[in-house]
Amino acid sequence: MKFLRRKQQFYAASPRSKNVSEWLAALSQNNEDFIKKVLQTPFGNLTFWYYNSLIDHERLNVDICKPLKSQPWKTAGDVERAVYVDNTEVTSDITVANDKLLSGFAACQLPDNKNEVLFINAPADVQREVSVPETEFSVIGPQESFVEKLETNIFLVRKRLPIEDLRIRKIGVGTLSKTETAILYIDGIADDENVQTVEQRIKEVQFDEVLGTNALAQMIQDHSMTVFPQFVNTERPDRVAASLAEGKVIFMTNGSPEAIVTPSTLVEFFTSLEDYYLPWYIASFVRVLRLFSFVFSVFATPVYVAVLTYHYELIPKDLLATIIASRSNIPFPPVLEALFLEFTIELLREAGARLPTKVGQTIGIVGGIVIGQASVEAGLTSNILLIVVALAALASFTAPVYQMGNTVRVIRFPFIIFAALFGAVGIALTLAFFLAHLIRLESIGRPYLSPFYPLRLADWKDTFVRLPYSTFTKRPTQMRPESKKRMSMAKADKEKDIDE
Amino acid sequence: MHVKVKEKFQVSPPMVFFIIHAMQVGVGMLGFQRIIAKSSGYDSWIPVIIAGVVISLVIRMMYYILKVNHNDVIEVHRNLFGKWLGGLLSLALILYFYMTGVLVLRTYIEVIQVWVFEDLPTWVLTVLAAGFVYYVIKGGFRTVVGLCVAGVFIPSILFFILLMPLEYADFLNFLPIWKHSLKDILAGAKDTTLTFIGFELLLLFYPFIKHGYRSHKWAQLGHWASVVVYTLLMIVTLAFFSEGQLKITIWPTLTLLKIIEFPFIERFEYLGISLWLIIVVPNIVTAFWGASRGLKRLFSIKQRYVVLFMVLTLIIVVPPIDNRQAVNTLNEWVNQIGFWVIIAYIPFLCAVQFIHSKWKRKNET
Numbered sequence: 001m002k003f004l005r006r007k008q009q010f011y012a013a014s015p016r017s018k019n020v021s022e023w024l025a026a027l028s029q030n031n032e033d034f035i036k037k038v039l040q041t042p043f044g045n046l047t048f049w050y051y052n053s054l055i056d057h058e059r060l061n062v063d064i065c066k067p068l069k070s071q072p073w074k075t076a077g078d079v080e081r082a083v084y085v086d087n088t089e090v091t092s093d094i095t096v097a098n099d100k101l102l103s104g105f106a107a108c109q110l111p112d113n114k115n116e117v118l119f120i121n122a123p124a125d126v127q128r129e130v131s132v133p134e135t136e137f138s139v140i141g142p143q144e145s146f147v148e149k150l151e152t153n154i155f156l157v158r159k160r161l162p163i164e165d166l167r168i169r170k171i172g173v174g175t176l177s178k179t180e181t182a183i184l185y186i187d188g189i190a191d192d193e194n195v196q197t198v199e200q201r202i203k204e205v206q207f208d209e210v211l212g213t214n215a216l217a218q219m220i221q222d223h224s225m226t227v228f229p230q231f232v233n234t235e236r237p238d239r240v241a242a243s244l245a246e247g248k249v250i251f252m253t254n255g256s257p258e259a260i261v262t263p264s265t266l267v268e269f270f271t272s273l274e275d276y277y278l279p280w281y282i283a284s285f286v287r288v289l290r291l292f293s294f295v296f297s298v299f300a301t302p303v304y305v306a307v308l309t310y311h312y313e314l315i316p317k318d319l320l321a322t323i324i325a326s327r328s329n330i331p332f333p334p335v336l337e338a339l340f341l342e343f344t345i346e347l348l349r350e351a352g353a354r355l356p357t358k359v360g361q362t363i364g365i366v367g368g369i370v371i372g373q374a375s376v377e378a379g380l381t382s383n384i385l386l387i388v389v390a391l392a393a394l395a396s397f398t399a400p401v402y403q404m405g406n407t408v409r410v411i412r413f414p415f416i417i418f419a420a421l422f423g424a425v426g427i428a429l430t431l432a433f434f435l436a437h438l439i440r441l442e443s444i445g446r447p448y449l450s451p452f453y454p455l456r457l458a459d460w461k462d463t464f465v466r467l468p469y470s471t472f473t474k475r476p477t478q479m480r481p482e483s484k485k486r487m488s489m490a491k492a493d494k495e496k497d498i499d500e
Numbered sequence: 501m502h503v504k505v506k507e508k509f510q511v512s513p514p515m516v517f518f519i520i521h522a523m524q525v526g527v528g529m530l531g532f533q534r535i536i537a538k539s540s541g542y543d544s545w546i547p548v549i550i551a552g553v554v555i556s557l558v559i560r561m562m563y564y565i566l567k568v569n570h571n572d573v574i575e576v577h578r579n580l581f582g583k584w585l586g587g588l589l590s591l592a593l594i595l596y597f598y599m600t601g602v603l604v605l606r607t608y609i610e611v612i613q614v615w616v617f618e619d620l621p622t623w624v625l626t627v628l629a630a631g632f633v634y635y636v637i638k639g640g641f642r643t644v645v646g647l648c649v650a651g652v653f654i655p656s657i658l659f660f661i662l663l664m665p666l667e668y669a670d671f672l673n674f675l676p677i678w679k680h681s682l683k684d685i686l687a688g689a690k691d692t693t694l695t696f697i698g699f700e701l702l703l704l705f706y707p708f709i710k711h712g713y714r715s716h717k718w719a720q721l722g723h724w725a726s727v728v729v730y731t732l733l734m735i736v737t738l739a740f741f742s743e744g745q746l747k748i749t750i751w752p753t754l755t756l757l758k759i760i761e762f763p764f765i766e767r768f769e770y771l772g773i774s775l776w777l778i779i780v781v782p783n784i785v786t787a788f789w790g791a792s793r794g795l796k797r798l799f800s801i802k803q804r805y806v807v808l809f810m811v812l813t814l815i816i817v818v819p820p821i822d823n824r825q826a827v828n829t830l831n832e833w834v835n836q837i838g839f840w841v842i843i844a845y846i847p848f849l850c851a852v853q854f855i856h857s858k859w860k861r862k863n864e865t
Contacts, residue, residue: 310616310617311616311767311770313766313767313770314765314766314767314770314771315764315765315766316761316763316764316765316766319764422617422620422625423616423617423770423774424616424770424771424773424774425612425616425617425773425774425777427774428774428775428777428778429628429632429777431778432632432647432777432778432781433632433635435646435647435650435778436632436635436636436639436643436646436647437635439639439642439643439646439647439650440639440643449646452649452653453645453646453649453650454511454512454515455514455515455649
C-alpha cells in the first residue's frame with residue numbers, strides 16, 4: 001500500500017536573498033501591502049519600507065518623518081537620536097529584520113548604506129476597550145475583563161499584584177501563528193514543578209496555528225478522553241490575581257481575552273468570584289445552591305425515566321395519581337419522551353447561542369412557551385416531565401464557569417440511557433463509572449478531585465461553603481505552595497474578654 | 501525480588517481507614533443479622549462485639565508480619581517457606597481473593613435479581629461490571645482507594661436513614677441480656693467474622709502505604725468503625741424484628757429500608773439497593789486489584805494483562821452460578837475458607853514469622 005502514502009511536506013519559508021536591500025525590494029514585489037516610501041529631506045533622501053497594515057501612520061508622520069525633515073542627520077545614529085521613538089535597532093540580519101517588520105517596525109534605509117537597515121518601532125494598535133465581563137458576570141466587584149491584547153491583560157494583572165516576584169515568561173507557540181504566550185506565576189509561592197510542567201508542555205506544542213488560549217489549553221491538558229474541563233478559563237483579572245496568590249500558574253496568549261488557571265480542581269468550576277465579594281454566609285448559601293443544582297440538573301431527568309419505567313412503587317399513592325393523570329395520554333415510553341424534550345431544550349439553547357441577542361430572545365420565548373405547551377397539548381410529553389426538564393436546564397445555567405455548563409449538558413445523556421436500561425441500578429452504575437473517571441483525572445499532574453480525594457480536610461473550608469476570611473490562614477495544599485501561610489493569626493488569636 | 505513502590509503511587513496512612521472500612525462493609529451487611537440470630541437470638545449484638553475484638557487482634561498480627569518484612573505477603577511466603585511452597589500458598593491466597601470478588605459480585609447481582617429486576621440475566625450485569633473493574637484497576641491503586649473513599653462517604657446517609665425504623669422499636673426484646681449459652685454466643689461470633697472478611701487484603705496493599713506501619717491505628721479505627729456500624733444495625737434489627745420473623749428474613753437490612761416513608765418517596769429499598777452499588781463496587785474492585793497484583797508479583801507479568809485476563813474469566817465464571825442454591829453454596833464455601841484464613845492461617849503465619857525472627861537473631865549472635 002505504499003503508493004497510497006504520499007510524501008507529506010511541512011511548510012517552509014520561501015528562500016530569501018542574502019542582502020537586506022535586495023530582500024526588501026523582493027518583498028515589495030510579492031506583497032502589495034508592503035510599501036516603499038521615499039522621504040525627501042533637506043539632508044538627503046530616506047527610504048522607508050513597511051507593512052502598510054501593521055504601521056501606525058500618524059506615528060510615522062509625526063514622530064518619525066517630521067523630526068527628520070528639520071533635524072540634520074548623516075549616520076544611522078543621527079536618525080535614531082532624531083526620531084521620537086525609543087525602540088530602534090540597526091541590523092543586517094534578515095531573520096531579525098523579518099521579525100521586526102512583522103511586529104510593526106518600519107525599516108529605514110539610508111542613502112549610502114546598502115547592507116544595514118535601521119528599524120523604528122511604530123506599530124498600529126487596534127484594541128478593544130477593557131469592558132464588562134460577559135460570561136463571568138458578577139453583580140458586585142470589579143467590572144473589568146481581559147481584552148485581545150496580551151500587554152493590556154498583563155497590565156490588568158500587574159496592577160493588582162505590584163510585586164517584583166510576579167514572574168512572566170513568554171513563549172512563541174505555533175509554527176505559523178507564532179502566538180505569543182505568557183506564563184504568569186509568583187516566585188516563592190507557586191510550586192516550581194507546576195511552573196516547569198506548564199512551560200515544558202507549552203514548549204512542546206507542535207501545531208501550525210494555535211487559535212487561542214482555549215485551543216492551547218486543549219493541546220497541553222492531561223487527558224483528552226474526558227468531558228470534564230481540566231483548566232478553569234477566566235476573563236476576569238481579579239480571578240487571575242486571586243489564583244496567583246494561591247500559588248497557581250496562569251497562562252494566556254496574545255489575541256485571546258481569556259486566561260487559563262492551572263492546576264484546577266472540580267470544585268473550582270463551581271466557584272464564582274462573587275462568592276468572595278459577598279459575605280461568607282450568603283456566599284456559602286449560593287454555593288450550596290449551585291452544587292445542588294448541578295446534582296439536580298444531572299439526575300432529575302434520569303430519575304424520572306428510571307422511576308416511571310421500572311420503579312412505580314417508589315412514588316406514594318397520592319403523588320402517583322397526579323403523575324399517571326399527566327402521562328395517561330402519552331404514547332411513548334418515558335425514555336423517548338425524555339430524550340425528545342432534552343433534545344428540544346438543547347436545540348433551543350444552541351440556536352439561542354448562535355443567533356444575535358435580540359433574535360435569540362425571541363427564539364427562547366417561542367421555543368420555551370410555544371413548543372413546550374404545544375407538545376404537552378398534543379400529548380407528546382407530560383406536564384411533569386416538562387417541568388423537570390426545564391428546571392434541569394435552568395439549573396445547568398448556574399455553573400459559573402461556562403465549560404462546566406457544557407459538561408453538565410452532555411453527561412446527562414449516558415445517565416438517561418442507563419436509567420432506561422437498568423433503572424436506578426443503571427443510574428448508580430453510571431455514577432460509579434463517573435466517580436472512577438473523576439478519581440483518575442489530573443490537572444497538570446495534580447489530582448482533579450482534591451480536596452475530597454486525596455482527602456485534604458484543611459481545604460474543605462473553601463469547597464461546599466466559603467468560610468470567613470479569618471479562617472483562610474493557609475494557602476490550599478492542592479498547588480503545593482512553596483510558602484504556605486497567608487496571614488499571621490497571632491493578633492486575632494488573642495482572646496478578648498467581654499467589655500474590654 | 502524486593503519491589504519498592506514509587507511514592508507517586510502510594511497513599512497516605514489515613515486512607516487505610518477507608519480501605520479497611522469499605523472492604524468490611526459490603527454486601528454482607530444486607531443479610532448478616534439472620535445468620536447470627538440463628539444461634540444467638542436476641543443476644544446477637546454481643547457476638548458482633550466479640551468478633552470485633554478478635555479481628556482487631558488479627559489486624560495487630562498482620563501488622564506484626566508486615567512490619568518485620570516491610571513487604572507484601574508474597575514476599576513473606578517466599579522468605580518463610582521457600583520458592584515452591586511459598587509460591588503455592590500465595591497462589592491459594594490469590595485464588596481466595598479472586599473468589600471473594602466473584603462472590604461479592606454474584607451476591608449483589610442476586611439481590612438485584614430478587615428485589616428489582618426478576619428477569620435480568622446474570623451475564624448482562626457481569627459484563628458491565630467486568631468493564632468497570634477493568635477501567636478502575638487500569639487507573640492504579642490510587643483509583644481503587646478513591647472508590648473506597650467514595651464508597652464510605654456517599655452512602656453514609658443510608659446509615660442515618662437506617663435509624664428511622666427505631667420508630668417501631670421495642671427495646672424490651674433485649675432483656676434479659678445474655679440469655680444464651682456461651683457456646684451459642686461463640687457460634688454467633690464465628691458467623692460474624694464472615695461479615696468482616698475483606699481486611700486481609702492489607703497483606704497485599706501494605707507496600708502501597710506511605711510509612712506503612714504508621715497506618716496501624718487507622719486500620720484499627722476503620723475496623724472499629726465497621727464494628728460500631730454493624731452493632732448499631734444489629735441493635736436496630738433486633739429491636740424491630742421478632743425472633744421468629746428474623747429467622748425467615750434473608751435480607752433484614754432491605755426489609756428495614758422498605759418500611760421507611762417520606763411524603764415524596766416510598767419503598768426506600770429500591771434507592772437503597774442502587775446506592776448499595778457504590779458500597780459494593782470498592783469491595784469487588786479491591787479484591788480483583790489484590791488478586792491481579794498478587795499474580796503480577798508472583799509471576800512477574802504485567803498487571804495490565806492479568807487484569808484483562810481476570811475480567812474475561814469473570815464473564816465465564818459468574819453467569820453459570822445461576823440459582824439461589826448455587827449462590828448459597830458459593831457463599832458458604834468462601835466464608836468457610838475466609839474464616840480459617842482469618843482465625844487459623846494468619847495467626848499461624850504470625851507464629852512462624854515470630855519463630856523465624858527469633859531463630860535468625862540467635863544465629864546472628
